[in-house]
Amino acid sequence: MAAKTFRRHDANYRQSACPHVRNPGSAAVAHGLPLLRTMPPSKWFFCASAAALLLMFGCNKNQAVRFVITGSSTCQPVLQEVTARLEQRDPSVRFQVEAGGSGRGITDAKTRKAQAGMASRDLLPAELEGLTVVPFARDGVTIVAHASRNLAAVTSEQVKAIYTGKLTNWKELGGPDAKITVVNKAEGRATLEVFLQKFKLKNSEIKADVVVGDNAQCVRLVTGDEHAIGYLSIGEALRAVERKEPLRLLDLDGVAATLENVRDGSFPLGRSLYLLFPGQADAEGQRIVDFLASPEGSELLYAQGFVPLSGT
Amino acid sequence: MPRLASLLLAGLGLLAALAAPAVAMFLLWRAFPLIGDGHLLRLVDDEWFPGEGKFGLLPLVVGTASTAGLALLLAVPIGLLSAVWVRFYAGPRRARLAEMSLGVIAGMPSVVFGLFGTFWIVPALGASLASAALVLAMMVVPSFALFALAALRQVPEGLLRDGQALGLHKSRVIRHLALRTAQPGLIGAATLALARALGEALAVEMVAGNVPNFPDSLLAPVRTLTTTLVQEFEYAHGAHAGALHLVALAVVALASMLVTLAFKLGHGQIHAAPEAA
Known part of the structure; x- marks a missing residue:
């Protein structure tokens, strides 16, 4: 009795929390029914909670933003602003910008954990491998x-x-x-x-x-x-x-x-800010690069205290 | 239905008991890039400069032990005295008021203590071991006092009356009967205070200076294990990230060693106390 109500509840949860996953694993649930009845309640409880957890994580993955940018906390405010404006123009693409330091930006771009990385220092020769590096500001x-x-x-x-x-x-x-x-x-x-x-x-x-x-x-x-x-x-x-x-x-x-x-490069302690793409920049990445090079992008960079690179 | 309920409770209890080993396993697993490279020996070094491949945990352990130890040294006498006052000297209204305010301070988030420290303590003492110990002491005094008070309240009333009937002065009753009988509880309270001081990261980061060295004076900056996590974790990758997981593991190990110790000490005292009294 208890098992039955719980199962129904579980199914409801699935549908409401994760609308775009069409009945995932319903076949497995159907096959598993006799097994569920013979299973002792304690095991059953564990399985149910494990399944719920899995679903929650699965759901998150499905709803995730399509374009993730991680890296330098110096670059993060700029990219946050840039992507917010790009989202306004085309809400179908969602961006997520996370600060975590240039090192993480390089690693994430390389391992394709992120679609783009940000770095606020020059990359070492070993780090350059497999990355397209686009400087966008000084x-x-x-x-x-x-x-x-x-x-x-x-x-x-x-x-x-x-x-x-x-x-x-x-x-x-x-x-x-x-x-x-x-x-x-x-x-x-x-x-x-x-x-x-x-x-x-x-x-x-x-x-x-x-x-x-x-x-x-x-x-x-x-x-x-x-x-x-x-x-x-x-x-x-x-x-x-x-x-x-x-x-x-x-x-x-x-x-x-x-x-x-x-x-003009006369200040001795200068550095460039970079966007990093795994392999080639895709369409969305190119949109960001183009925006940063546009007059609107320059204005934004100046407002944040950076110097845009003219002519890129 | 009761069977299901008891199973549920057993399951939840087991989950709680398994949480600590699970966390430890997770940390070990994440630290593997470092251990796997055979760099484990590098951990017992006296320099922490991850950018140069130096992952010595010793300065961090010393920083943690010195800040938390000093904080406890400050907090225990103050907390104990306030608990004794509330239990034996304050009138009922004042006792209630004092207990309430202790509760309020105990519930304050650590960032508030950190801010207080930055604006009032650091200007006087600099970002240093002394500042960190003071801020930590302020943080642990209220909860320690409340636990100590609870332990003092558990001392049987009859025992105290016996003492008075024998003509002992109030201060002697408190010292020799109340504090003695409450000792296991007091040790437990002190251990919890120490564990909190060891684990506190945010408030310490704001006042300690965070330089990974061996402090040669009270006014020298220190860095603790947990503040290292706060400052570096988000920015770490590769071997550095692995080392930071080991730092986290070191905190867990320190805390669990302490709790075990408190358990042992506490139990020994509980059995010995009635005989002594």
Whole structure:
């Protein structure tokens, strides 16, 4: 009796929760009926719950978005906006944009777990294999300090000395007698890799006081500690300044951290943002690339603090 | 029908009991890329720099143990004193009020403690071991006090009256009779507090500095096992991701070792207590 009601309930559940799966495995259920009657209730309960779980997961897969993009958290807001606009034009294609770092973007694109990856650093030769790499914007990484600091510029040598623990006091930078709080990025972030590459450092050589996860955390830390020095994406830093946060972008080797200097390539700590496609970009991927190259795409990139690549 | 109900309950109980081994198995399975490569020895190293292939868990374990241990050292005296006050000294209205506020604080999400720490503790102490221990202590004091209070309430009233009848001062009754008899419960409460401190990730990440090193002072930054998961998991792939699963496994192992220990200690005391009294 109990078994019967439960079974009916189960069938209902199937139909309502998963409308586009047409009666999956109904044959199996029919064949399984005599077996179900002889099965002890405990086993039966387990089988039923297992089946329900399987169905739930199966359902999710079927309803899943058609185009998944994963990778760099620097690129994620841009792609989120781009895909939202593309969805508005053609609601039949649904996009899903997930941040997870450039490393994950590369892996996911390679293993075809995602239809496209995002990366905010150059790919290593080994990583390039089997991928179509499309650069779509330039970004810079800027050194930042608290706005109350009377410091406008640093040199590469100074940055290197600060991060390796050879220059530890603000006095040596013309500030008060106070220890510098060195802010570093967590492992796996592209910003860290760009920084290490530029200054030819290994992460184990860096003597950090604080390790932060994302750009927002870096902003929060540096604006909350007037002795701190950190580094983050120029776009993100400019937006924080726009919000009137007490943050100062420092000139690096005499070049101001502005979008203009990133665009003409004079800013020394620059990087490209890439879209990665497994094999060739398919129609949907091409739509994203085309959008990013369009005037509307350029405008959007500028609004997010990135420099579009003209002529792509 | 009762048969079905009991089977259902048995099934659910079994599911709960199997959850821990299942989680451990899952973590081991996911960690396999690292173990399979024969890199297991790399885990007992004193450097955690996944970008350079250095997966030493030691600084993380030391960070976890030092923050949680310090937090417990701060939380136990405060929590115990407040439980004693509520049980033996506060009037009924104040006791109710105190218990209610302890409950409210115990139920606060950890991110609130993290924010409090960032704005009030970090400016004074820096992102450091001391800040992390303070924030953790604040988090575990209320629940520890509530558990301790429950243990104190289970001490038989008659025993306390006996003490008073023998002319013992109230403070002696509390110290020698109440606390003594409640000891197993108190140890259990402390263990749960320690387990929570070990497992807390979010609040610690906001105040600890997260530099994977061996702290040489209270004001040095530390990184714990769980904050490593918070900061790196989403961004990890390959061997790094495998290592992070082992980090998670280390947390599970630490917590289960603690709980086992508490079980053993608690039971030993429960049997010994009546004889002592």
